[in-house]
Amino acid sequence: MxxxxxxxxxxxxxxxxxxxxxxxxxxxxxxxxxxxxxxxxxxxxxxxxxxxxxxKDRIDVSVYFKPEVTEAQAREVRTFLSSLAQVNQLEYISQQDALEQFKQAHINDSDIITSLAELDENPLGATLRVTANELGDYPEILSILDGSQYNEFILEKNFNNHQExxxxxxxxxxxxxxxxxxxxxxxxxxxxxxxxxxxxxxxxxxxxxxxxxxxxxxxxxxxxxxxxxxxxxxxxxxxxxxxxxxxxxxxxxxxxxxxxxxxxxxxxxxxxxxxxxxxxxxxxxxxxxxxxxxxxxxxxxxxxx
Amino acid sequence: MIHFKGINKIYPPDTAAVKDLTLHIKPKEFVSIIGRSGAGKSTLVKLLTAEERSTNGKVVVGGVDITSIRQNQIPSLRRQIGVVYQDFRLLRNKTIFENIAFALQVCGVAPARIRDVVPQVLKIVGLPDKADRYPQQLSGGEQQRVAIARALIHRPKVLIADEPTGNLDEINAKEITDLLLKINEFGTTVILVSHDRHVVDGIKKRVVVMEDGKVVSDKRHAMYDL
Incomplete structure (x- = not known):
């Protein structure tokens, strides 16, 4: 019913x-x-x-070492940074790899390629690419690096700031x-x-x-x-x-x-x-x-x- | 069967439609309720079907006090009380069969049972061959008989006819009255509310006269006398 x-x-x-x-x-x-x-x-x-x-994934900090910094020293810095809680990921690019990447990036620029060929030594230093856990961690990481004993190894720090x-x-x-x-x-x-x-x-x-x-x-x-x-x-x-x-x-x-x-x-x-x-x-x-x-x-x- | 005990019905702000009314109707009785317009007859019908609530007093139907009946219990009450009105209240887009069947459909009755019951009721009211017609194809008297058939479909204990002959000529009115008497003989309590002197006089049953919301006369085997 x-x-x-x-x-x-x-x-x-x-x-x-x-x-x-x-x-x-x-x-x-x-x-x-x-x-x-x-x-x-x-x-x-x-x-x-x-x-x-x-x-957000594209934001990172690139730490460029001076050309005279040895690989052992660069790896020391890497170990130091990996101990920081703010750091999520680290990518180490050796001097040789950095040179190869540079050549690839400027493969069509004959002047640069010619100039590089004339150099006896690799003018580039190793690079550390740092990815943080949060956007707000990047300034902290940079500040820690600036205040650390390793600051003398560093030629330049490049913050790809897409934050804005x-x-x-x-x-x-x-x-x-x-x-x-x-x-x-x-x-x-x-x-x-x-x-x-x-x-x-x-x-x-x-x-x-x-x-x-x-x-x-x-x-x-x-x-x-x-x-x-x-x-x-x-x-x-x-x-x-x-x-x-x-x-x-x-x-x-x-x-x-x-x-x-x-x-x-x-x-x-x-x-x-x-x-x-x-x-x-x-x-x-x-x-x-x-x-x-x-x-x-x-x-x-x-x-x- | 039906008891009105000290019923008052006041419509706001201060219109008293029924005043301290007490009335008892026995089972299987045929009662005509007469009175002028505004005497309170229709209000009495509404109180009986719980369409209105009394201001105070008690209304008892079949031993059940319906004065403070709950909203979800009203349908059950109405299945025990059949009502026919002056304007028939048939659905013009449905056939006679469908009009009567509708009353069963909306109460959840199975199609097979509907097919059995409806022809029986049509036979009682004398319209077995008109099942496929539409209301507008019938005379006033026939339409009222369909309305009575629909009112009887749940086999109610009480049938209320509120001015059933109001729109009918004398011959059709007589047919309706005879049908109501026949239904009463089957054991259904019939309450007829009417202005029609001829109808009431022809019945020669109990007549209750209402005036100004009160019962002023209640006689068995009486005539229309206001």
Missing amino acids: LFVSIIRAFMFAGQSFWRNFWLSVVTITIITLTLLSVNSLVILNVIGDRSINIL FIARINKLSGNIQLLGLVAIILFMFIATLIVFNTIRVAIYTQRDAVRVMRLVGAPNWLIRSPFLIESFLYGLIALGITIAIIYPLLRTIQPHLSTFLLLVDFNIIDHFNSNFLIIFGTQLLGIILLAGFSSSIALRRYLKV
């Missing part, structure tokens, strides 16, 4: 959906726009985070997120009102049937549930349409991620696929809560059961 009633509740919901078809279309459109704005924010977040992580750039990206990302959030809240508010109004119209359209249901003693849940089901249906269809729009959109932007954002190894479609349940499951839950809340208020106000 309960199963039969549940089936009937779904049937009544479907009937109401079709009877107010264009209103249903409008409601679904508004909810879809809300979900698209949410997903846009998700995409921006993902891209922003990835970009920032890539930039990262800060700018962070700020831009934050602003976009804020705008996105405002858009989402606005759309959610509009969606709540639209669902409320749609259910109100559905109640009005079905008022004769509702009156008869109350008259003949239909259970209250059976009178209310078709309207709730109808509002959930709007959310479900809207989510389906959103997914149908988002994936082609992701396919469109994927090539540009490699080209413009240097996100070479990042596939945003794979990211969405592997987090499908979390991303869209959360949205489904959110939209069901929104639709349920909105339609409950309409039912309480206009249905009076």
